[in-house]
Amino acid sequence: MTAVTESQVSMAGALNRALADALAADPGVLVFGEDVGALGGVFRVTDGLAARFGDERVFDTPLAESGIVGTAIGMAMNGLRPVVEMQFDAFAYPAFEQITSHLAKLRNRTRGRVSLPVVIRVPYGGGIGGVEHHCDSSEAYYTHTPGLRVVTPGTPDDAYRLLRDSIDSPDPVIFLEPKRRYWAKGSLDQATSIGFDRALVRRTGRDVTLIAYGPMVATALETAEAAKEEGWDVEVVDLRSLAPFDDETVCASVRKTGRAVVVHEASGFGGYGAEVVARVTERCFHHLHAPVLRVTGFDIPYPPPKLEEHHLPSVDRILDAVARLQWDDEVVGVRGA
């Protein structure tokens, strides 16, 4: 891989670059979905790919999500590497059966004989003023399904690297794209590979660990900056891979800081954060000074655009949680009290 470091590439641009490089590297890679051809996708992530690679490799399908995933399964069985786009999170639900009953299970059902290197790109989450059904955070549905890898980038650089790794993966990958970060720019350092399964400490700190992923990574980093004013030194862990989960990196951080807050946009009840809290508690109990808290969206259907700011975890709400971690060990700390 050539070492190219560029500053100021958007996440959408990084994803586009990853798709182009994967298409160029392997003639078996196909990109298809709704409006991904001439239009380049409603978020332009596939911009220019059909023109460059031809409409046998980058093409528009009939408008049918189950059909897109189901045919991708057949193509992967026949040796190709489909990368499909679901137009928006909630519009992937018609494909749910193909994803959970077949995509996730065929390797297992066939005792390893059938490998399905399929990537399903899902623009997910809110914060873009979208109307209903355009803002769901659907990660818990997928992470609850054994056999699927679920990953989500927080930065343009990760978007590039994780998508290349996902396309190379012999396992099916649900690739969740935080759509509110599509236009956020960052540097693109294609030479760095962190490892597909690894969480990443994005910012080191002593006092508390913020565990975030996808759209909330930037918010967590902002919170960490704001927390400095309160005298709190905040560490931020970006999960990157939601499933499988990197216990090692996460627990190393929590054991160091003794306090943790999990942040996500999705509703909290039965949500992905509950899994993270449980894992951290089970593994780090004796290092914890306080219960592990969650800051999540409310347990409501995704609200209309004019109210979404109240629903989405904000810097203030996360700071409040950090404050609730009961800093006076003498009085309320679980350990050393």
Place this chain on the structure above:
Amino acid sequence: MARTRAPERTLLPGDEPLSLLRKDGSPVDDSPLAMPDDDVLVELHRRMVVGRRFDTQATALTKQGRLAVYPSSRGQEACEVGSVLALRPDDWLFPTYRDSVALVTRGVDPAETLTLLQGGWHLGYDPYEHRVGPQCTPLATNTLHAVGFAHAARLKGEDTAALVMLGDGATSEGDTHEALNFAGVWKAPVVFLVQNNGYAISVPMSKQSAAPSLAHKGIGYGVPSVLVDGNDVAAVYAVVREALVSGGPTLVEALTYRIEAHTNADDATRYRTSDEVAAWLDRDPVDRLEAYLTSRGLLDNERRAAVAAEAEDFAASVRAKMNADVVPSPDELFEHVYATTPAHLREQAAVLREELA
């Protein structure tokens, strides 16, 4: 917009199912189908007799507790055998839970065919070895796999077609419609063989669809559609072969009947009459071909006895194989979930090993 392209093949099925043999085994004079060669007919007969014996053996194995469940295809042998023998060596078959006879006809080891129903594992055979996709339990989902597979073959420049089997009930599922639509748009070389056996568990056709025939469902998708007598193995073979080599998609509705209940666990007397069953027994696909072959001098008592003996041997070998207790290792639970086993599954495997130690 003006029509620019005339359909290459007619989309509309005929009013009457296509056939080559009448129910008494006499040939249909003016059939548009070509009668298969004699050696093919003889082979179709042999495989139907063996397939039927396998089917009754499998049902018997449920009574002995050797199989968790078995969905019989007795009465549907013309569909199971006729379509599979029409496959060319490179073509692929995408079967359902009911199509075990199709699998053994394709050459899958009977013990491997029954692994799913036995509860040993979810699948016993290697799909690539036999060019047979996993037997599909969620209805109609396999139609999309077949379309994707066939489209990939087309993209790779291979002359491979896919045959996907589904039931009448499964044609109501959304995936059937998405698959027909994709196949139509992509002109994918896929044959959708709908074995219309009259019932989806207990639900009769009249409550399943208001269409004049299930073959009519291809029309709206631009998929040429054929209605065939599903108890006429010569006709099923001819129709499916023609469809497989056509280079595009075809919907074939085969009118047939399942003689047994939905599975050994079902009670068919709750939803159908013995008169109805008797009328279909009278249209038996094996008897029909035997009558024709006998009239042509292609089948005599000696050959009939030889085929029956082969079927008995086959059943005996199935019994012997299924008599062995198969207990998969609990370690296997954690294998093949991902290409490489992740840490949390290695931990869980260790916990179970400790529990079992």
